[in-house]
Amino acid sequence: MPLDSVEILLVTALLLCALQAVRATRLLTAAIWLGAASAMLSLWLYTLGAHIIAVIELSVGAGLVTVLMVFVIGICGPDARGKHGLVPTWLAWGLVISASALLAALVLPLTGTPVPFIQTSFASVLWEQRALDILLQMILIFAGVIGVLGLLSDRNIPPVIAAFHDQEESVVPTTVEVANAPSSVESPRAWTETPEGKVRV
Amino acid sequence: MNLTPMHLIVGGVVGLGAIGVYGLLVMRNLLKLVIALQILGKAAVLALVAAGANSQQINLGQSIALTVIVADTIVAVIGLALAVQVQRHFGALDVRALATLKG
Numbered sequence: 001m002p003l004d005s006v007e008i009l010l011v012t013a014l015l016l017c018a019l020q021a022v023r024a025t026r027l028l029t030a031a032i033w034l035g036a037a038s039a040m041l042s043l044w045l046y047t048l049g050a051h052i053i054a055v056i057e058l059s060v061g062a063g064l065v066t067v068l069m070v071f072v073i074g075i076c077g078p079d080a081r082g083k084h085g086l087v088p089t090w091l092a093w094g095l096v097i098s099a100s101a102l103l104a105a106l107v108l109p110l111t112g113t114p115v116p117f118i119q120t121s122f123a124s125v126l127w128e129q130r131a132l133d134i135l136l137q138m139i140l141i142f143a144g145v146i147g148v149l150g151l152l153s154d155r156n157i158p159p160v161i162a163a164f165h166d167q168e169e170s171v172v173p174t175t176v177e178v179a180n181a182p183s184s185v186e187s188p189r190a191w192t193e194t195p196e197g198k199v200r201v
Numbered sequence: 202m203n204l205t206p207m208h209l210i211v212g213g214v215v216g217l218g219a220i221g222v223y224g225l226l227v228m229r230n231l232l233k234l235v236i237a238l239q240i241l242g243k244a245a246v247l248a249l250v251a252a253g254a255n256s257q258q259i260n261l262g263q264s265i266a267l268t269v270i271v272a273d274t275i276v277a278v279i280g281l282a283l284a285v286q287v288q289r290h291f292g293a294l295d296v297r298a299l300a301t302l303k304g
Contacts, residue, residue, distance in 0.1 A: 021236050022236065030233065031236070037243065048210075057243075069235070073232065089227060097219075099218070124260075140275045141271065148278055
């Protein structure tokens with residue numbers, strides 16, 4: 001079957017969006033490029049005949065994950081400039097090219113053994129043949145929810161930081177008191193308010 | 202050599218995998234690492250669906266790809282929550298800040 005121009009356009013757009021998502025210096029731009037890559041992938045999956053996965057990828061990949069990422073960027077700040085360098089760029093490129101060449105050499109040429117065609121519905125495969133996968137997905141979802149609740153709760157603030165915040169709150173009124181106190185006294189606690197005026201305790 | 206749609210899919214999978222691995226190796230920002238992981242997950246989903254379509258068992262490929270999507274989303278959500286905590290504690294999203302953790 002010859003190549004379709006629509007598929008060539010889709011794979012080009014998908015790779016371009018993915019590359020821009022990694023290269024973008026602003027996190028918000030990267031998140032939007034990632035959502036666009038998810039949309040391109042869902043279109044491609046739809047042309048391959050995987051309609052259900054295409055819809056799920058569009059709603060989860062381009063919808064849920066992008067919204068969550070924009071929300072987190074709103075909390076953490078949008079700038080990611082100057083954050084390169086865990087591995088030198090030349091070494092990273094070498095590793096990537098080596099891994100890609102190995103993967104391509106492993107897969108190509110595309111000569112697979114013919115498999116007998118078995119007509120089964122998606123629901124039958126999902127709920128009967130892959131029931132263990134459903135169980136695994138439920139466990140993953142519950143573990144994810146519990147993990148996120150644990151991570152985002154305020155109880156995880158270390159004692160040092162919590163003590164710092166407590167100290168900061170108790171210091172504020174004292175600072176105001178010092179600012180209003182006469183400059184000749186050493187401590188604002190040495191003065192008290194009486195009907196006759198300020199007197200030294 | 203006559204190029205078929207399957208060659209195009211293999212090219213897409215290899216390209217997405219290369220971009221994801223490059224992002225994982227080079228980036229230090231936690232959110233960029235989550236993005237790189239998402240791109241690797243998309244490569245896995247595409248490979249599974251293509252394998253199912255090639256072996257005329259598209260529904261089997263879809264069901265396994267669904268598991269990958271769920272796992273990938275959970276990883277992304279946990280990673281984003283971790284990034285929020287790292288930002289709260291260290292004031293930055295740099296993974297090198299995590300090296301200062303003690304205990």
